[in-house]
Amino acid sequence: MPAYTASAPGKIILFGEHAVVYGQPAIAVPLSQVRARAVVTANIPTGQTGGERLASPPTGLSAVIVDAPDISLRTTLADLPAQHPLSRAVLLVFEALHVVKPPSCTVRIHSTIPLASGLGSGAAVSVAVIRALSAFLGHPLPLEQVSALAFEVEVIHHGTPSGIDNSVVTFNKPVFYQQGQPIEILKLPAAFHILVADSGQSSPTAVVVGDVRRGWQADPSGYEAQFTTIGDLSRQARQLIESGSPDSLGPLMFRNHALLSQLDVSSPQLDSLVEAARISGALGAKLSGGGRGGAMIALVQEQDAARVAAALQEAGAAHIIQTTVGRAGKR
Ligand code: PMV
Numbered sequence: 574m575p576a577y578t579a580s581a582p583g584k585i586i587l588f589g590e591h592a593v594v595y596g597q598p599a600i601a602v603p604l605s606q607v608r609a610r611a612v613v614t615a616n617i618p619t620g621q622t623g624g625e626r627l628a629s630p631p632t633g634l635s636a637v638i639v640d641a642p643d644i645s646l647r648t649t650l651a652d653l654p655a656q657h658p659l660s661r662a663v664l665l666v667f668e669a670l671h672v673v674k675p676p677s678c679t680v681r682i683h684s685t686i687p688l689a690s691g692l693g694s695g696a697a698v699s700v701a702v703i704r705a706l707s708a709f710l711g712h713p714l715p716l717e718q719v720s721a722l723a724f725e726v727e728v729i730h731h732g733t734p735s736g737i738d739n740s741v742v743t744f745n746k747p748v749f750y751q752q753g754q755p756i757e758i759l760k761l762p763a764a765f766h767i768l769v770a771d772s773g774q775s776s777p778t779a780v781v782v783g784d785v786r787r788g789w790q791a792d793p794s795g796y797e798a799q800f801t802t803i804g805d806l807s808r809q810a811r812q813l814i815e816s817g818s819p820d821s822l823g824p825l826m827f828r829n830h831a832l833l834s835q836l837d838v839s840s841p842q843l844d845s846l847v848e849a850a851r852i853s854g855a856l857g858a859k860l861s862g863g864g865r866g867g868a869m870i871a872l873v874q875e876q877d878a879a880r881v882a883a884a885l886q887e888a889g890a891a892h893i894i895q896t897t898v899g900r901a902g903k904r
Pocket residue numbers: 586589590591592593594690691692693694731733734735736737738778782861862863864
């Protein structure tokens with residue numbers, strides 16, 4: 574019995590998180606060192622091999638098993654709340670493909686992307702599930718539709734998502750993203766090196782996005798001004814990246830971090846990791862993703878990577894990933 578597998582990378586936001594929710598541009602790149610994987614197999618009656626064995630064949634949503642050992646979840650779709658991100662992803666695929674009688678199958682999910690840490694785990698899981706399940710059903714969906722369905726699931730994760738996470742994860746390319754505009758894939762004439770450090774604090778994006786929204790409602794013009802400044806940083810960063818000068822991005826990253834701190838989406842732990850990166854010789858550093866915890870990123874010269882990584886570890890980073898933006902994308 575064939576297994577239909579799809580995987581999707583994590584992501585980091587280089588510039589523009591939060592401001593992107595309010596129409597400003599942002600830049601994100603895939604992080605392929607961490608991935609979500611979904612495998613869909615048909616359930617088969619006892620006595621046969623392959624797939625999941627079931628004594629009596631259930632019907633309807635009970636026929637679909639959702640198995641996510643990473644979060645200790647194993648249940649049928651009938652027993653999973655419709656607003657659970659995994660049911661939402663599966664049900665959106667059934668709806669898109671007009672499936673009225675779901676086939677008896679198991680959707681198994683495994684992810685190495687840390688949860689609630691700004692690395693896009695929610696979007697990657699959704700994209701992997703949508704791709705594997707639509708292939709299993711005989712109609713692999715085009716990437717635009719995969720991204721659009723994953724956006725629907727992002728509403729559960731982020732409240733008011735910008736769409737950047739589902740876009741970068743689906744297309745698996747560095748993107749310049751602005752709501753309402755076609756996604757632009759960035760040209761990367763020169764590679765650059767990023768360290769991604771986990772602050773060790775998990776921070777659900779929806780909570781932080783909700784707090785920023787309340788701040789914006791209380792002081793719309795003050796917040797809009799900050800968002801516009803952040804959007805300008807994304808535009809300048811794009812120019813530097815596309816003109817082959819990524820090593821000049823550092824000051825823009827420090828500035829973006831300071832602006833995010835003013836929006837109250839940093840944390841003492843993130844601030845001290847950014848400071849440790851600066852002192853140990855990183856070209857630039859900032860929080861990445863929803864903030865208040867989760868990931869920070871540091872731009873480094875290749876020869877300085879080990880020293881900056883050691884300083885981040887010393888400052889309490891839980892887990893550090895080194896990634897090369899540009900070269901890996903061309904593989
Ligand atoms: O925390 P993450 O990895 O889900 O990134 C969120 C990025 C935000 O700009 C804060 C929200 C959004 O939907 O763009």
